[in-house]
């Protein structure tokens with residue numbers, strides 16, 4: 841069976857879940873080093889998200905972002921009172 845390529849313009853119904861998860865992981869893995877926080881800071885931020893009531897299946901209910909994307913980026917802050925602040 842021929843696999844459909846991952847498409848950014850597809851709706852969720854049209855996307856193979858495994859392809860979608862793979863594309864998310866690929867995006868994170870390939871995000872430019874100069875734009876990303878350190879691994880230590882990334883884990884710290886995600887640890888805070890994991891304890892947060894607004895985390896819902898990998899998504900922040902306040903901003904709608906996938907927290908693993910948002911926490912990766914240097915310029916991003918937690919949208920709820922900046923809970924990631926040190």
Ligand code: SF4
Nearest residue numbers: 889892895900918920
């Ligand atoms: S980004 Fe902030 S508000 Fe959203 S889940 Fe993480 S800690 Fe909670």
